[in-house]
Amino acid sequence: MRLLHTMLRVNNLDESLKFYCDQLGMKLLRKHDFPGGEFTLAFVGYGDEKDNAVIELTWNWGTSKYEIGTAYGHVALGVDDIYQTCADLKQKGVNVVREPGPMKHGTTPIAFIEDPNGYKIELIQQK
Structure with a gap:
């Protein structure tokens, strides 16, 4: 599988x-x-x-709004340089909803962006 x-x-x-x-x-x-x-x-x-x-x-077709709900979490993407990636995405008009930095209770740098539908996408710094 x-x-x-x-x-x-x-x-x-x-x-x-x-x-x-x-x-x-x-x-x-x-x-x-x-x-x-x-x-x-x-x-x-x-x-x-x-x-x-x-x-x-x-x-x-014909549907223009969905409720995301409380069960949905996020999609995660690995990036090489989270700080530069977020800067580049902001230049492209992407909404960064959590600035890059260490995750709570950890050390791995993460950030969150939002797609046009309100879905959260986590960016994770790859080591």
Whole structure:
């Protein structure tokens, strides 16, 4: 077994693709409209699906707002230089909701950003 993807429902697919692809540097791996079901699936990631876990962005046509809920935590991304990454993302208009620094009760530098839908994404400094 291996992890294939994580699915996130999005309010605006174009806005979400801009965030994940243009701002975070992921690639749009595939996208398919399902007119009968009135939804679109777009898969984004840093590498081919056969070798990497990816994110599935699901846009349900006619739906423009979701409740994230209290059970959702975050998606985590490893970065080489968390301070420079956050500075670069801010320049691209990304909302940094927790500035980089050591995690509470630990030493690993982390930060949190937010996607256009309000989903939190943790950035973790890789050693």
